[in-house]
Amino acid sequence: xxxxxxxxxxxxxxxxxxxxTYPCPICERGHLNSLALMESMGCDRCGHLFTxxxxxxxxxxxxxxxxxxxxxxxxxxxxxxxPQGQAGGxxxxxxxxxxxxxxxxxxxxxxxxxxxxxxxxxxxxxDAPLAWFPWVWxxxxxxxxxxxxxxxxxxxxxxxxYVSFKLWLQQQFSLSLFFS
Ligand SMILES: [Zn+2]
Numbered sequence: 001x002x003x004x005x006x007x008x009x010x011x012x013x014x015x016x017x018x019x020x021t022y023p024c025p026i027c028e029r030g031h032l033n034s035l036a037l038m039e040s041m042g043c044d045r046c047g048h049l050f051t052x053x054x055x056x057x058x059x060x061x062x063x064x065x066x067x068x069x070x071x072x073x074x075x076x077x078x079x080x081x082x083p084q085g086q087a088g089g090x091x092x093x094x095x096x097x098x099x100x101x102x103x104x105x106x107x108x109x110x111x112x113x114x115x116x117x118x119x120x121x122x123x124x125x126x127d128a129p130l131a132w133f134p135w136v137w138x139x140x141x142x143x144x145x146x147x148x149x150x151x152x153x154x155x156x157x158x159x160x161x162y163v164s165f166k167l168w169l170q171q172q173f174s175l176s177l178f179f180s
Contacts, residue, residue: 014076014077015059015074016052016058016059016060016061016074018034018039018041018052019034021033022041022074022079023078023079024043024045024046024048025061025072025079025081025160026043026046026048026063026158026160026163027043027045027046027048027160027163027164027167028160028164029045029164029167030043030044030045030046031043031044031045032050032061035049039051039052040052040064041061045167046163046167048063048064048158049063049064049065050062050063050064051064053071057071057073059073059074060072060073060074060082061074061079063158066158070157070158100156104149104152104153105149107145107148107149108142108145108146108149111141111145112138112141112142112145115134115137115138115141116138118134119134119135119137119138
């Protein structure tokens, strides 16, 4: 079961305060504790810092130092990610997001379209050796550029499973260095 062994109450009327401990909404495995002399909380596992929202977002937590103003609402037992509109993002940020999405999709679509156009305009004879190769190359082009796009997306939005996987990789890498 998720969050087993946290020792954290699941009561629905448990408010969000700096005096309590909560699961981290980003890595989902660390604990959030308040930082001394600061109105913020830090995760003991992934190191992300968060600030508590002001009313009416006083039961919300916002990540610090992220290009995205990600905002989570505490519902008493777990976090719920709020849509961008409620996260206080300004118009410039929305334009920036749109531009990044457009750029990302262009970086996937344009090379794929160029290779696809080559396959379509200069087809090989069906019985030619390696006649299948241009279409495989087209698929590889799409997959390679698409995977970079997806990687950029999960890094930008700090998707919890991706953050956990990154932490696990870091842990494995530091362990292998230690034992080598
Ligand atoms: Zn964390």
